[in-house]
Amino acid sequence: MVNPLLAAADYSLAREGKCALKNRFRSIILLFLGVVLGIFPVFAAHIAMRDYLMGRGERFLDQTAQRTLVRAETFVQEAIDVFSALPHFRVPVCDNALQERFRGMMLRHSVLHDVGLIYNGEYMYCSSIKESTSFQPTSSQVIGAVDHLSYRAVRDSLTGKEGLLVQWHITEFVSIGGFILVENFVPQGMQTDYVDFYRISMKLKNNETITESTPVSRLRQRAPFYSFEPDPNWVKDLITHEVNSSRYPLTVSVALPFSAVWDSFGGVMRVVDGLGILTGALIMFFFVRMGLRKPDPYVSLEQAIKRKEFVPYYQPILDIQSGRLAGCEVLVRWRKPDGTILSPGHFIDVAEASGLALPMTALLMEQVAEDLSESYAKHPNLKVAINLFNKHFEDLAIVREVEQVFGNSGVRFEQLVLEVTERLPLENLDRARAIIARLQELGIRVALDDAGTGHGGFAYLQKLGMDIIKIDKLFVDTITAETETVPIIDSLSQMAKGMDMVVVAEGVETDEQLDYLRRSGIDEAQGFLFSPALPASAYLQLVGALGGKNQKKKQIPAANKDNVKTVS
Numbered sequence: 001m002v003n004p005l006l007a008a009a010d011y012s013l014a015r016e017g018k019c020a021l022k023n024r025f026r027s028i029i030l031l032f033l034g035v036v037l038g039i040f041p042v043f044a045a046h047i048a049m050r051d052y053l054m055g056r057g058e059r060f061l062d063q064t065a066q067r068t069l070v071r072a073e074t075f076v077q078e079a080i081d082v083f084s085a086l087p088h089f090r091v092p093v094c095d096n097a098l099q100e101r102f103r104g105m106m107l108r109h110s111v112l113h114d115v116g117l118i119y120n121g122e123y124m125y126c127s128s129i130k131e132s133t134s135f136q137p138t139s140s141q142v143i144g145a146v147d148h149l150s151y152r153a154v155r156d157s158l159t160g161k162e163g164l165l166v167q168w169h170i171t172e173f174v175s176i177g178g179f180i181l182v183e184n185f186v187p188q189g190m191q192t193d194y195v196d197f198y199r200i201s202m203k204l205k206n207n208e209t210i211t212e213s214t215p216v217s218r219l220r221q222r223a224p225f226y227s228f229e230p231d232p233n234w235v236k237d238l239i240t241h242e243v244n245s246s247r248y249p250l251t252v253s254v255a256l257p258f259s260a261v262w263d264s265f266g267g268v269m270r271v272v273d274g275l276g277i278l279t280g281a282l283i284m285f286f287f288v289r290m291g292l293r294k295p296d297p298y299v300s301l302e303q304a305i306k307r308k309e310f311v312p313y314y315q316p317i318l319d320i321q322s323g324r325l326a327g328c329e330v331l332v333r334w335r336k337p338d339g340t341i342l343s344p345g346h347f348i349d350v351a352e353a354s355g356l357a358l359p360m361t362a363l364l365m366e367q368v369a370e371d372l373s374e375s376y377a378k379h380p381n382l383k384v385a386i387n388l389f390n391k392h393f394e395d396l397a398i399v400r401e402v403e404q405v406f407g408n409s410g411v412r413f414e415q416l417v418l419e420v421t422e423r424l425p426l427e428n429l430d431r432a433r434a435i436i437a438r439l440q441e442l443g444i445r446v447a448l449d450d451a452g453t454g455h456g457g458f459a460y461l462q463k464l465g466m467d468i469i470k471i472d473k474l475f476v477d478t479i480t481a482e483t484e485t486v487p488i489i490d491s492l493s494q495m496a497k498g499m500d501m502v503v504v505a506e507g508v509e510t511d512e513q514l515d516y517l518r519r520s521g522i523d524e525a526q527g528f529l530f531s532p533a534l535p536a537s538a539y540l541q542l543v544g545a546l547g548g549k550n551q552k553k554k555q556i557p558a559a560n561k562d563n564v565k566t567v568s
């Protein structure tokens with residue numbers, strides 16, 4: 001049969017393992033987040049910059065298209081203004097006077113490459129330049145916005161120049177024509193980052209191209225004697241923008257390869273990418289650090305005290321001469337919100353070093369009073385031992401605290417034992433003595449814990465005026481079946497008896513140890529042989545079963561055996 005009390009202790013250890021697993025899971029999640037969130041800024045910076053550059057390219061195209069269209073509209077308007085000044089109500093006679101007039105118009109208006117009469121839309125006679133100019137329509141369709149006006153794309157057959165022919169119709173067959181050179185449409189010398197990359201084309205509304213200016217054609221214009229190898233990439237991945245004229249059947253479309261915009265920002269992009277990588281690395285570093293960092297123990301303890309997560313466990317102490325339950329020692333446990341139970345080894349040193357041990361003890365005392373009041377009021381012979389820290393012996397605060405907590409509780413001062421460890425030296429023995437004396441005045445007993453392990457020894461016992469001495473497990477462990485004598489236990493026992501002190505042995509685990517201790521006259525003992533530290537409910541059950549005033553020989557649950565142990 002498994003001892004249920006030890007099973008409870010095993011369960012606690014299992015919970016501790018579960019807690020470590022949970023922390024590891026948290027670290028893995030944080031590391032994962034670090035990697036994911038760290039990569040994010042690298043892409044985000046790149047995409048944001050791409051969008052910005054795309055917008056910048058589109059703005060440039062829009063401006064260029066608008067400027068080109070305004071320029072073209074101005075030219076066309078100028079030609080129409082010139083024609084409207086002519087007497088167009090009758091077919092003019094091509095005489096010298098008319099030719100002179102056309103010549104004058106052409107010279108005054110640099111926009112016009114030629115002006116003349118057009119017959120049947122085929123050629124220009126009465127031209128301002130020569131007797132007649134023949135031209136080839138490059139557009140199959142004539143487009144007119146107004147009845148007597150029409151527009152068509154043409155090329156001068158003599159010079160090969162492309163242009164827009166604006167015609168003012170006088171009769172069905174005769175019209176006045178103005179030949180505008182489209183090379184003038186495209187704004188020259190635009191100072192932009194992309195001047196050598198964009199394509200600009202002007203179309204009539206029927207989609208007939210009047211003119212198109214490509215990076216290659218512009219370069220040829222600038223340096224006609226060089227042979228250019230057009231960059232095959234310039235037509236790839238084009239950003240295009242189109243604007244339509246509301247006055248004339250004209251459309252301007254501008255296109256720019258995105259790579260041109262991208263390349264012009266190569267330096268900036270490298271900086272942005274670098275910043276993205278840096279930010280990503282910082283985020284990654286932050287999360288990785290968080291993932292690998294253990295929570296600040298001080299902060300954790302402080303929060304745990306506020307949330308009252310420290311709870312008392314009670315290890316039964318037995319009178320090994322009579323077999324009666326003598327009381328218990330309070331051993332702190334950290335009950336985490338997820339139910340994990342941590343033993344003091346995980347936090348007691350930090351609590352002591354940080355000073356948080358004081359509020360932790362205050363919290364424990366309050367809970368002890370709450371847990372035991374009812375039961376201990378019925379069993380005044382039972383004691384409860386509470387461990388104090390060395391810092392408790394620096395001022396009288398502990399006396400006030402004990403009075404406040406237990407003064408009105410069911411646990412009387414006479415039932416209280418306060419333990420002071422010999423392991424750590426007390427700073428000021430006189431002050432400690434005064435504090436102990438005040439506690440004893442109230443009826444509280446004081447025990448020297450871990451006796452024989454520290455440097456205080458006999459001096460502590462004498463100077464501090466202890467009531468109880470607790471022999472450390474270290475010495476109890478040396479007792480085996482073959483042991484005849486353990487000098488330190490025997491001498492401590494004798495000395496204590498001489499000073500009228502009660503002797504308690506700690507960490508009793510075997511029958512042999514129990515026999516030896518009892519033979520040596522040790523009064524009380526605690527240890528896994530009887531029971532580990534128990535939660536309040538289990539201890540109160542035990543008190544209910546064993547703690548009666550007239551206890552006789554009782555059965556004590558064995559810790560390491562399947563049967564039960566009788567202490568006689």
Ligand SMILES: Nc1nc2c(ncn2[C@@H]2O[C@H](COP(=O)(O)O[C@H]3[C@@H](O)[C@H](n4cnc5c(=O)[nH]c(N)nc54)O[C@@H]3COP(=O)(O)O)[C@@H](O)[C@H]2O)c(=O)[nH]1
Binds near residue numbers: 315450
């Ligand atoms: N100032 C305070 N110190 C405290 C408090 N609660 C505990 N402690 C000190 O922490 C140390 C570890 O305590 P814990 O893990 O609770 O271990 C105690 C017992 O569970 C253990 N024990 C008891 N019997 C046996 C046994 O038979 N075998 C075995 N292997 N271990 C056993 O010993 C510890 C009790 O030690 P002691 O206090 O010396 O009686 C420990 O130093 C505690 O003192 C607290 O509230 N305040």
